[in-house]
Amino acid sequence: MAEVTVKELADVVGTSAERLLSQMKEAGLPQTAENQQVSDEQKQSLLLFLKKSHGEESGEPKKITLKRKVTTTLKTGQGGKKAVSIEVRKKRTYVKRDEVDPAVEKARLEEEARLAAEAQAAEAAKAAALAAEKAAEEAKVAAAPVVADKPAAAEPATKASEPVAKAKVKAKEKAPAPETEDAAQKRAEAELAQQRLEESRKKAKGGEKKRVDDKPESRFNDGGSQDKNRPRRAKTKLKSNRSSSSRHNQNANNEHAFTRPTAPVVKEVELPEAITVGDLASKMSVKAGEVIKVLMKMGVMATINQTLDQDTATLVVEEMGHTVSKLIADNALEVAVTESVNYSGDELPRAPVVTVMGHVDHGKTSLLDYIRRTRVVHGEAGGITQHIGAYHVETDHGMVSFLDTPGHAAFTSMRARGAQSTDVVILVVAADDGVMPQTEEAVQHAKAAGVPIVVAINKMDKESADPERVKSELAGRDVLPEDWGGTVPFIPVSAHTGMGIDELLEAVLLQAEILELKAHFTGPGQGVVVESRLDKGRGPVATLLVQNGMLKKGDIVLAGTCYGRARALLDENGEQTAEAGPSIPVEILGLNGTPDAGDNFMVVESEKKAREVAEFRESRMKEIVQQRQQAAKLDALFSGMGADKVENLNVVLKADVRGSLEALISSLQKLGTSEVKVNVVSSGVGGITETDVTLAVASSAVVFGFNVRADNAAKRIVENSGIDMRYYSVIYDLLDDVKQAMAGLLAPELREEITGIAEVRDVFNSPKFGQIAGCMVTDGTIYRNKKIRVLRDNVVVYEGELESLRRYKDDVQEVRNGMECGIGVKNYQDVRPGDQIEVFDVREIARTL
Incomplete structure (x- = not known):
């Protein structure tokens, strides 16, 4: 510790510098000014001096005082409405005992041993005298019936008296020498101390039974002979003590071991x-x-x-x-398993995961086939198979993983489960066809997921290709090209000639660099389920995309409500592999079922934990479905609205023709106010498809169909998910229902209505209610259970409730106009003649748009 000045040391110990200097002077230290330095040795010397001055020679405290303060609340009164605070203070002092001199302790032990020996010898002498006296009494009883004129009978009496004489001789031989007065006094003190010790033990037990010798007719006496000799036992104090101690020992042996707790048990x-x-x-x-x-x-x-x-x-x-x-928490086990996965080390850049989307026949498959043929090196890791639905390619700038999803349904279902498995979306648009309905759906899905888009204008090798038309149409859908001041790169490509493929991959990798995609390449594997199926020969097969860590063969995998040991890992070529890292798709065998697309998977330590979490998730599945059904209802979507918060009504709209669709979108957007707005998540022309319903589930939206109907696949999802889907043929009916739904978001308007006025004519005192106002109802009706105001000179002086409303001696619920009544105002005792009591009601008026 560095040296400090006297003033700094005084600030640390919480005293003044003058007092510290005086103490240092008494301790013999040289410091005389505040700015002088104090070393560690001087501090120790000052500390020892202060301890000695307080009586602590050895530096250890002789006495410790503990203080405790507990504050509790006691509820009193009827129903425990009144609370009284009680403060209990306790103080206990512990004093350290001085060490005992070994010589003194030895002398004390020797004196105790001598007293114990003397007491034992006295007990033995008294016991021998008691035995002799008992034998003499028995001899007298035996000699009582002998007659004087029969001298022959005297011989047995003489023989009977011989044991008595022998016993007396033996007692005299065993009896010690007469004790002195000091020894007798010490023995008496020892007996008194022993008796007090026994009494203190009895009191400490608390629940000890009453001694048996207090009951003259007890069943627990030692034999019938003691009952016969009971009058003689009272004569000798030694007899009483002996029998009492024996009965006490017997009672202690028969006593049960349970003792009632002396304090309440806190669990x-x-x-x-x-x-x-x-x-x-x-x-x-x-x-x-x-x-x-x-x-x-x-x-x-x-x-x-x-x-x-x-x-x-x-x-x-x-x-x-x-x-x-x-x-x-109910999900404590699931949280514990999730938190048990830890990663160490720095994150490293990983490859981007790309999903290719677009309209039918715009060249998605051809584009993927060309990338596969040119970018996958034969004989090395890579390739593509139609059953796994995912693969990765090596480029000059790095690796890219592609997900071959069947349309938008799988992409949306994965996003509906909260799995953001895709990093970049490639939107394929034919240069000779332009933007089509599925192209618009792909744009809506990508924007809803918040994923960056790279537009690939395909079929540029055709003579009718018009890339400017594609840019113009997508710009109308809020997809602005980079050369037009937007953020979306547009790459002209051709799946037949290979034109622009390198630029497309570079644009994808550039988006990945902007996103700064990183992951851990060590530790347990985590990721998302791309798809799963049931194979007849191999059982459940799941395609997993590793996002973090390393998935190895033999790991215990927990995927959604399914679990199992990874018996085999297959790459995109169908060949077995030992492990798979981040951004690598792999097939897994060994699960006990087929998990849903979009479920997260993770590697768990033990199969027992994986099974418990899977069973818990399965039990919660029904509750989640019910909550989704309730939340997707149109009437339940707008149950409340927070203050200063704009609520959105999410809508998926499908119409029969483009003109009706544009008119509906324009009308719905005009219905919005500063408090609630309509958000058209998706719109299009044609029937309601499975993709539309899945998007509505993911966005908690309502599906409206104008002169169109849903197909069978969409109907099944509506029945399972419980979302609200409505059909309309008149545009005004649709707008009216949306207005009603939006009005449910608006906070109701509170309006006061005066129901009656009473004029105070006189004031009476009641022992039960205090002041009672005698009133005449001048307008409306006075109700017992409504709020009131007291007006004096048309100024409100009090607002509250009625405590009593009486007409004559009867309690009534209402008093009409022109009738007299007695009114007791609750918690107000300043009602005066001439005041007016106004009864009012607050009603909620529903607001409309």
Whole structure:
């Protein structure tokens, strides 16, 4: 520790510099000014001096005082409405005892041993005298019936007296020498100390039974002979002590081991998110009726099988004097398994994952085939097979992974489950055909997922190719090219000649560099399920895309509600591989089922944990489906709205012709206000398809069909997901329903209506209610259960409620115009003659657009 000045040391110890200097002077230190330095040795010398001055020669405290203050709340009054704070202060002082001199301790032990020996010898002498006296008494009883004129009978009496004489001689021989007065006094003190020790032990037990010798007719006496000799035992103090000690020992042996606790037992309870009343009572080791009583005092009516939430159960546990040690979440096991996956080391750049989308016959498959033929080196890792649906290629600038998804349905279903597996979307548009309905859908899906887009203008080798038309049409869909001031790169390509393929891959890799895609290449594998199927020969087969860590053969994989050990890993060529890193698609065998596309997978430590989490997810699946069905209903989408928050009504709109579609979109957008707006997530011409319904589920939207219908696949998704889908043939009916739904978002308007006015004529005093105003109803009707205002000179002086409303001696609920009544105003005692009592009601008026 560095040297400090006297003033700095005084600030540290919390005293003044003058006082510290005086103490240092008394300790013999040389410091006399505040700015002088103090070394560590001088600090130790000052500390030892201060300890000695306080009586601590050895530097250790002789006495410690502990203080404790506990504040509790006592509920008094009827119903426990009044709370009184009670503060209990406790103080306890512990004094360190001085060490005992070994010589003194040895002398004390020798004196105790001598006293014990003398007491034992006295007990033996008294026992021998008692035995002799008992034998003499028995001899007298035996000689009592002998007659004087029969001298022959005297001989047995003489023989009977011989044992008595022998016993007396033996007692005299064994008896010690007469004890002195000091020894007798010490023995008496030892006996008194022993008696006090026994009494203190009895008091400490608390629940000890009454001694048996206090009951003259007890069943636990030592034999019938003691009952016969009971009058003689009272004569000798030694007899009483002996029999009392023996009975006490017998009673102690027969006493049960249970002792009632002297203080209440406080339990530490672990509470899940939901627990029944019976289980909560079992955790606290109390009866369920006690818990129900506490709930009734809290205003909750519950039965033994009723489920309580975590907050209510916490209040009950604290009310009953116990403590909550831990709050357990329902998904605690799932969270524990997820948090157990840790990665060490720095993240390294990974390859981008690309999804190719576009309209039918615009050249998506041809473009992928050309990339496969030219960019995948034969004999090395790579290639493509039609069954795995994913592959990766090596370019001059790095690797790119492609997902071969069947249309937009899989892409949307993956996003609906929260799996952002795609980094970049390549939008393929034919240069001779332009933007088509599926092209618009692809743009809407990519924007909803927040994924950057790279537009590939295909079929540039045709004479009718018009790339400027494609740019103009996509710019109308809010996809602006880079050369027009936008952010989306447009690359002219040809799947037949290979024109622009290098530029397309470079644009994709450039987007990946902007995104700064990184991942860990060590540790347990994590990722997303691309697709899964059931193979007849191999069982469940799942295509996994690794996003983090390393997936190895033999790992225990948890994917959604399925789990299992990875018995084999297959690459895109169908050949087995030992491991797969980030951005690498791989097929896995060994799961117990087929997980859904978009489910996250992870490597778990043990199969037991994986099974438990999978079963938990499966049990929660029904609840999630019910919540989605409830949330997707049009009437339930707008149950409330926060303050200063703009709510959006998400709509998926399909119409029969383009003109009707544009008119509907324009009309819906005009319905928006500053509080609520209509957000058209997707729109198009034609029937309602499976893609439209899946997008509505992912966006929590409502599906409107104008003169169109849904196909069978879309109907099945609507039935399973429970979203709201409505058909219309008149445009005004659709707009009216949207207006009603938007009006449900608007906060209701509060409007006051005065129901009656009463004039105070006189004021009376009631012992029960205080001041009672005698009134005449001058307008409307006075109601008992509505709010009131007290007006004095047309100025509001009080606003509250009625405590009583009477007409003559009867309590009434209302008093009409022109009738007299007595009114007691709650919590207000300053009603005066001439005041007016105004009764009003607050009504909520629904707002409309």
